[in-house]
Amino acid sequence: SYELTQPPSVSVSPGQTARITCSGDALPKKYAYWYQQKSGQAPVLVIYEDSKRPSGIPERFSGSSSGTMATLTISGAQVEDEADYYCYSTDSSGNHNYVFGTGTKVTVL
Amino acid sequence: QVQLQESGPGLVKPSGTLSLTCAVSGGSISSSNWWSWVRQPPGKGLEWIGEIYHSGSTNYNPSLKSRVTISVDKSKNQFSLKLSSVTAADTAVYYCGYLPTIWGQGTLVTVSS
Numbered sequence: 001s002y003e004l005t006q007p008p009s010v011s012v013s014p015g016q017t018a019r020i021t022c023s024g025d026a027l028p029k030k031y032a033y034w035y036q037q038k039s040g041q042a043p044v045l046v047i048y049e050d051s052k053r054p055s056g057i058p059e060r061f062s063g064s065s066s067g068t069m070a071t072l073t074i075s076g077a078q079v080e081d082e083a084d085y086y087c088y089s090t091d092s093s094g095n096h097n098y099v100f101g102t103g104t105k106v107t108v109l
Numbered sequence: 110q111v112q113l114q115e116s117g118p119g120l121v122k123p124s125g126t127l128s129l130t131c132a133v134s135g136g137s138i139s140s141s142n143w144w145s146w147v148r149q150p151p152g153k154g155l156e157w158i159g160e161i162y163h164s165g166s167t168n169y170n171p172s173l174k175s176r177v178t179i180s181v182d183k184s185k186n187q188f189s190l191k192l193s194s195v196t197a198a199d200t201a202v203y204y205c206g207y208l209p210t211i212w213g214q215g216t217l218v219t220v221s222s
Contacts, residue, residue, distance in 0.1 A: 001171060033209045035155075042204060042212040043155065054210065086155055088209065096143075096168035098208075100155040 002026065002091035004101035011107045018074040020104045022087030025068055032070035033088040034063055036081075043086065047072060074106070082108045111136035113205050113213035121199075121220050127192040131205030131213060138186045139163040145208045146179060146190045148201040149215075156201075160208075161188055195220045 004024040012018040022032055032050050035043035045054055047063035050070060060075045070089075074081055087101035117129035131144070138144065146158040159169035161179040169177050178191040192199060202215040 037155075042215050044212075045210050048209055088155075088157075096160065097171065098145075098157040098160075100147075100157060103154040 002097060002099050004087050004089060004099050006085075006087060006101040006104045008102070009105045009107065011109070012074070012077045014079055014108055015076050018077045018081070018106055018108075020072040020074075020085050020087075020106065022070040022072070022089075022101045023068055024070075024087075024089060024099075024101075026092040027065060027068050027070055027089060029092055030089045032063065032065055034061075034070075034072045035086045035088060036083045037086065038083045046085075077106075077108050079108050082106060111207050111211050113207065113211060115203060115205050115213045115216040117216065117218070119217060119219060121195055121218060122222055123196055123220055125195055125220075127190070127195050127199060127203075127218055127220070129190045129203055129205075129216065129218070130187050131189070132185075132187045133207075134186075138181060138188065139183055142207060143168075144181070144188045145206040147204045147206055147208075147212075148199075149204070150198070150201040158190065158192075158203075197221065 034047035036046045037043040046057050046061045050065040051063040062073045085104045091097045112134045114132045121127045143160040145160040161167045176193045181188045200220045202217050204215045205213045
């Protein structure tokens with residue numbers, strides 16, 4: 001089955017840059033989406049179609065994709081950015097088989 | 110703005126069937142989009158369960174396909190999830206979604222006798 005692999009954890013100091021990677025074989029052909037999930041809450045979309053930012057998401061959140069890796073960057077991380085982050089995409093079969101990444105806990109301290 | 114609300118029993122017995130409904134408000138379920146179910150076991154990551162189009166077409170996670178049925182009721186503007194033969198491993202917060210953007214608040218379903 002298709003997998004999207006993320007690092008389990010990333011730590012960053014306030015004001016510094018955090019980068020979260022998502023690795024998957026189909027990413028050269030399929031968009032990556034990124035979700036932020038704070039404790040006890042539903043996920044919130046922070047990046048769609050690799051690099052687009054939904055309305056209301058701070059500009060410090062950006063996304064990129066190259067080859068088999070997508071990256072979520074938080075530039076100037078804030079304490080309130082501490083959360084779990086998941087990438088989301090589909091495999092290359094064309095069968096609508098969606099998958100979430102393994103998840104990354106971002107700690108800002 | 111579309112809003113989603115999950116409802117259903119919070120406790121299901123092992124070997125039974127989990128049944129949840131997602132009520133859609135602020136929009137029509139007959140809009141051109143897929144409606145999804147996602148779950149998250151306590152302390153673990155997100156798992157895509159499947160999706161349905163208003164026409165009734167479905168796609169399921171291969172790992173759950175044999176136990177999952179997603180259906181739509183256009184007259185009530187809602188869609189539903191059934192998961193059969195449940196075990197403790199199916200204990201999770203279940204979310205319905207208008208992915209990638211809109212999620213329900215989630216509902217915890219515990220499988221226990």
